[in-house]
Amino acid sequence: MNSAIPLSKALEAEQIIEIFNDLFLVSHDTCLKGGAMEPLYEPSSTGAPACIYFREDFASSALHEIAHWCIAGTVRRKQLDYGYWYDPDGRGSEAQQAFLNAEARPQALEWCFARSSGIRFSLSMDNLDAPIDAEAASRFASAVVIQARGFVAQGLPRRAERMFDALAASRGLKVSLDTLEFAVEDLR
Template sequence: MSIESEKLTIISAIFADEFEAKYSTILVGGGSEPLYLPKTNDNLPAKIIYRADYLSSALHEIAHWCIAGKKRLNMQDYGYWYAPDGRSAEQQELFEQSEVKPQALEWMFSVACGQVFRLSTDNLSCSVESPSSGSFSVAVADQAQQWCANGQLPSRGLQFLNVLCKNFGSNGKCHSHYQSVSTA
């Protein structure tokens, strides 16, 4: 078993221990695409489905779930629009604006479990470079630093981060981790 697979097993167990019973939500790997499915009735839990068995996908999808409010938790994919790969510059800018907080939280989760974080603009086939991509990385770093300084992370995000730090013996809330973000 690879180190990433071992971490994914630990993170899945942490998520189940912390959230499954209280929020009736399960974390499921192996998806061809990430997807959030809300509870459909009292007997079936909500599902956070992450791509294949990628640790970074799991952390990203958990970050989205931690940020979502009650209304969004009742909508497929939290009610967010999604324009597929090949977005225009304007669509890319809107995408990046909606991704600042989830990617900042994913970065903090990644640091907490010793996983390399890479900023995702999620637009590989587009030849149009987003005019905001430089400011996107700055905004993600600024958000992570702000959460480190004021401790006002979304409550589920803070809970998950604290348990990750405890389990992996790290300090995911240290400012020095969030100075610049890798986009490679």
């Protein structure tokens, strides 16, 4: 890992890849790669490690996809894209609500990772072709805050804790999750 990153400098995608792969390539047979047109998780196959692909070179996309991986259990990590469904942009309100229900926890974890890596977190409704439903957006923001506060109170899943700590350490920081505060106002 690059220990020469200035304290105030946010991590870039390549640094996040290096940190993730240092932590999990050998221990969990999983690698992280950027440059994808769309995010994708491929489970390991004959001789090849599992691979988490994130969009282009977006550090925030890397953190988001890592969050999904850290939450996924053993059974889910054996399935393409963890066995989840995904409807592209233009989802109707019912499909959008199902998406938001599934996304609150990973986005809260992404927010934790963003805090330890110096990256600005932006809430994602991920339905760019649909009109914004202000009420749904407000409920979603509240759900993400509740999940983030839950991580503070109960701790992170083990793989997520290792990643959180490694992101902060790579920037020369000692960030304790229990000292972080999460509020809806931070999402505006």
